[in-house]
Amino acid sequence: MGSTQRLPNAIDLSHHLNTHSKSRNASPLKDILAFMSYEGMISLAGGLPHPSLFPFQSTSISTYPSSVVLDAAGMPKVEQDVLNVTITKEEQTGQMISLAKALQYGSGLGDTSLREWARSFTDTVFGPAYQDFEILLNSGNTDGWCKVVRLLCEPGDFVICEQHTYPSAQALWIPMGCQAIPVRMDGQGIIPEELERLMENWEVLHPKTKRPHLLYLVPVGSNPTGVTMLGARRKAIYDACVKFDIIICEDDPYSFLQYPDYQTGTTDLVYEAVTPNVYKASLAPSFLAYDYQGRVIRLDTFSKTLAPGNRLGYFVANPMFTERLTRATEVETQAPSGWSQAIIGNLLSSWGTAGYLQWLSTLRLQYQRRRDWMCQAIASSFDLRPASSFDLPGAEGLIAFAKGSFSSSAIPIFSFMPPTGGMFIWARLNFASSPRFAEIQSDSSCKDPEQAFSDEIWIKLAKALVLVTPGSYYTPWEGLERTTTKEMGREEGIGYFRLAFSLTTKEEMEIGIERMAMVLNSSWGISSGYEK
Numbered sequence: 137m138g139s140t141q142r143l144p145n146a147i148d149l150s151h152h153l154n155t156h157s158k159s160r161n162a163s164p165l166k167d168i169l170a171f172m173s174y175e176g177m178i179s180l181a182g183g184l185p186h187p188s189l190f191p192f193q194s195t196s197i198s199t200y201p202s203s204v205v206l207d208a209a210g211m212p213k214v215e216q217d218v219l220n221v222t223i224t225k226e227e228q229t230g231q232m233i234s235l236a237k238a239l240q241y242g243s244g245l246g247d248t249s250l251r252e253w254a255r256s257f258t259d260t261v262f263g264p265a266y267q268d269f270e271i272l273l274n275s276g277n278t279d280g281w282c283k284v285v286r287l288l289c290e291p292g293d294f295v296i297c298e299q300h301t302y303p304s305a306q307a308l309w310i311p312m313g314c315q316a317i318p319v320r321m322d323g324q325g326i327i328p329e330e331l332e333r334l335m336e337n338w339e340v341l342h343p344k345t346k347r348p349h350l351l352y353l354v355p356v357g358s359n360p361t362g363v364t365m366l367g368a369r370r371k372a373i374y375d376a377c378v379k380f381d382i383i384i385c386e387d388d389p390y391s392f393l394q395y396p397d398y399q400t401g402t403t404d405l406v407y408e409a410v411t412p413n414v415y416k417a418s419l420a421p422s423f424l425a426y427d428y429q430g431r432v433i434r435l436d437t438f439s440k441t442l443a444p445g446n447r448l449g450y451f452v453a454n455p456m457f458t459e460r461l462t463r464a465t466e467v468e469t470q471a472p473s474g475w476s477q478a479i480i481g482n483l484l485s486s487w488g489t490a491g492y493l494q495w496l497s498t499l500r501l502q503y504q505r506r507r508d509w510m511c512q513a514i515a516s517s518f519d520l521r522p523a524s525s526f527d528l529p530g531a532e533g534l535i536a537f538a539k540g541s542f543s544s545s546a547i548p549i550f551s552f553m554p555p556t557g558g559m560f561i562w563a564r565l566n567f568a569s570s571p572r573f574a575e576i577q578s579d580s581s582c583k584d585p586e587q588a589f590s591d592e593i594w595i596k597l598a599k600a601l602v603l604v605t606p607g608s609y610y611t612p613w614e615g616l617e618r619t620t621t622k623e624m625g626r627e628e629g630i631g632y633f634r635l636a637f638s639l640t641t642k643e644e645m646e647i648g649i650e651r652m653a654m655v656l657n658s659s660w661g662i663s664s665g666y667e668k
Contacts, residue, residue: 143267146430146454152349152383153460157287163466166244187225187236195235196222197479202491205409208642210502221482232485238478244465246273246450246472250481254436254450257489262422262452266430270458272451274465275472277389278304280435280449281352283464284385285309287457294348296334296382298326300562300610300632302359305352305387316612317348323532323553325358325365328372335380350383356420357390357558360610360634364394364557367421374426386423386434390558392441392496394419395504398511398554400520400534405508407501412493415500430454438480440559441496448476503559503638506645510561510637511554513645517653523551528566530627538662539653549656559638562607565593568629570660584620590631593659602651607632 150158168181198218205213225235232249245251251271258264258271274280289295291313297305299321306316320330331351338347351373355365365373377384399405410418423432430453437449451461465471484492514520518536526535526548533553537546550565567573567589576592577585587608594606610632611624618624637645657663 143265144428145268146266146456148456149383149429149431149454150456152288154286154288154290157460157464160460160463160467162463163244166466169241169243182241184241187240190225190235190239192225192235192239194222194224195479196220197483199483200495202487202495204495204498206498206502208505219486221479221486223478223482230485232481233478235478238474238481240474242471242474244462244471246271247477247481250477250484251450253481253484253489254452257492258424258434258436258452260489261416261419261493262424262434264422264424264452265426265428266454268455269424269430269452270455272453272458272461272465273472273477274435274449274451275447275469276439276444276449277387277435277437279447279469280437280451281305281385281387282308283451283461283468284350284433284435285312286464287460288350288383289314290346293346293350294342296331296348296351297612298353298358298361299612300358300361300607301352301612302354302387303609306613310613315615318612318614321358321361321363323363324369325355325361325363326353326369326373328369328376331373331376332379335376335382347380349381350385351377352385352387354387354390355423356388357393357555357560359390359558360560360605360607360632361553361562362555362558362560363553364420364555367425370421370423371426374423374432377431378429382431384423384427384432386432388422388435389437389440391419391422391436393500393503393559394557395500395507395555397556398508400511400522401515402508403512405505407505409494409497409501412490412497415493415497424452430457433457441499442480442483446473446476446480448472448480506637507555507561509642510635510645510649513642513649514552514561516646517649518549519546530630531564531566538657538660541662547660547662549660549662559636561635561637563604563633563635565590565631565633565656566629567631572659572661573629584622586621586626586628586631589659590633593631593655594633596655596659597652600651600655602648602655604652605634605636607634610634 172179198220201219207213223235227234233247254271285308289309293314294317295309295314296317299318319326424434434452438446518539519542520534520536523531523533523535528535528548531551535548535551537548547569548566550563552561552563555561567586573589576582576588582588590606597604614624
């Protein structure tokens, strides 16, 4: 961290473990592996295949050098030598992980050298506020979150989450009978005062129920909202979690895709990567930077920075949590793919930490450019105005009106916050201004007008050959008795769609947003030049 001050060790948080996790013992077979490294040891114990019988002698990968400069299409601007990384079966000088080691049964912790790299990287980039944090490899954040749920949650527990939350995260604990406790958000994510209010009034709001002790959130480029939580906000939330004894699961797949604010009306931006140190300094701090007790379980992954098919990530957590998570790993997944550990470990070793940060700086620019393309496409198909200049309750960022229709009496169709991280734009649709929604609302047989209108629009968009994700997918699960907009106490006359800018080309975005404009104009009863 650059400071000589001795940091504290994590406190005892073992009372947060669930019954299942407390009962786990070390896998007897995995326990034996530790003795095999003793000098002079002859192993007649483990049934490990002999590495000479692995048919793989070596593998080579060709990658960009970390200093590559990419054009708007994501291709190198100039022809240059590729970086060739060869991984041999036997250990070689400068090779982080050999194939003989990577492809063999091993510790549930993951490769030692790769874990050491991840610990050094975490210390350099995020600077945890306690000293005995540990690294445990996993098969990506989905695997990581699954293990956190099995570590901490009992059937019937409540899980604190963002007002709009990642659906696959919920899918893990819904079958356990757990329920979400959503906390209201703004342009930086969860509002600390709302979290404190929830916990201070828990016994009144939820009498005779167990207090929640787990907070799940995506603090950078929140999926689906695209907002990023800055340092002061994180500290306030961390302090509240200390006060109410809550464990924070920091799911941070978009941590390195943080962008400056979008500049409305700008089309001639220059996209240039910065140096590793400048890039590192530009990142919002992790919750680890404020965690002096070891109550943060951070999920880091290579899915968004290298490739999701690698299925490789890691936990950053206190020793007690990593030990319990290791016991689960030993009997569930055993270890992440040896191929992935070997390829990524040796790539990172070749690039070095500074090289990896340089690649992340380049990668961020590519997704920032795509963010800008989508915002510009929306500006081309709609009239955009700052939310601060128009009286529309709940709107933040920019409000979209039909193209060429803006006046004092113009009809606001949707609003959105240009994202400061991640891969998504979260469109907040103003259903209340649509005559068609009023028709649906007047039908007494319709139990959830907001959902019905959202479904109708989604079908029209799909027929127009543009696919978006329904906002209802990101609604926290609060039980069978709270499934409609009204029952959940959600905003009436409002709907949401998530738009991804990560995959499509600039031209596809422009066409897709133009099609979306045609559908929305029609659904709001507005004529425009896009009706062809």
